[in-house]
Amino acid sequence: MSISTISSIYSNMILPYNKFHLPYHPGRLLLLETTKTLQVNWEQKSKWVSSGIILGQEFELINFSSISVKVNGIIINSPFSYKAPNNIFFPRRQQIELILKLFNLTEISQSSINQAEEQLYKLCRYLLEKPKCSEVIDTNSSHKRLHGKIDNRLIMIHRYIRQNYSHPLTLKILADIIGCNPTYLSNSFTKVFKISPMSYLKTIRMKKASELLKDTKMSIKEIAISLGYISNSQFSSTFKQYYSCTPVKYRQKSLIEQAESEVAI
Incomplete structure (x- = not known):
């Protein structure tokens, strides 16, 4: 089976009170690093992410702040062409340290890309075969005060x-x-x-x-x-x-x- 490959690396700005939508496309994933707080929506769920990492197939980012928010992105061609049961994952930084280095390099070597793609492949498998998402808020369940927690x-x-x-x-x-x-x-x-x-x-x-x-x-x-x-x-x-x-x-x-x-x- 072929490994996940990096299609492109870029930086973008989400303007105040604007949104970014990633539509589903077979075999494509997007890894984003956000520099400030954004709301992430997917499959009738939502989560606030502050300076975090997002990996997914289909989701929406909303900037509710009065300033523009910079996001760094990597478009990934994945060998997994089917849609994940839960198409989004919030990896920890230590899980993608080799990938994040790509955002800070002025010149990217082939060895850096190869290392990052190996790490990406593991993440893709985790997302598509063992989906997990913590701290999820179901927006359909408005009356949420479970187990005595706020x-x-x-x-x-x-x-x-x-x-x-x-x-x-x-x-x-x-x-x-x-x-x-x-x-x-x-x-x-x-x-x-x-x-x-x-x-x-x-x-x-x-x-x-x-x-x-x-x-x-x-x-x-x-x-x-x-x-x-x-x-x-x-x-x-x-x-x-x-x-x-x-x-x-x-x-x-x-x-x-x-x-x-x-x-x-």
Whole structure:
């Protein structure tokens, strides 16, 4: 039986809020190394991969972040032409150390390719004959709280809110990211973190707003936009509910307190 052969090696960028889809093709696999967090979807399952390795026949990558994500790829011609029962595998780095070296070489020798192809062949056999995938999330099973463990998707959303509070976010957008019902997300998130996802988002934004009003000369409009609000009035209304005064009054008060503090010193 012929060994797996490397067809091409490349680097690509997945733009913010864009996706990449690898359609199934007999005898072809793709190994990807991602430099930042992406969501991987395949066969009604999903997983968040952060600086990880993906080997598969058919899958979709989604970049939900506000920055482009670089991926390194190797297209493989495999001697196994049938479709795997589970067509994706997340190998550990030590399993593909010879393959990853190809991404960092300016000149690739035939011996390096031969070593990598031997390692690829073993991975292909593992994927196609003994499929295994850990930490898989079934997006069809929204109500997931098994064995008393926290649904990992809630942790992902908690982190996502912290990292993307500057974008316009709604409960539906957050629910769509992890493929669940908005009501389930709200109830489960609140139960685990003792605060609803939208209240958590507001808390982060208001804390950042306070810092920007005190420490910068940004206009109210600029601050509102930087925090993901669609209008000044929306931002000001939320701020007043949180701090019991408008952003303008808050900044004026902060300047007075700062001046008094400097005089006291």
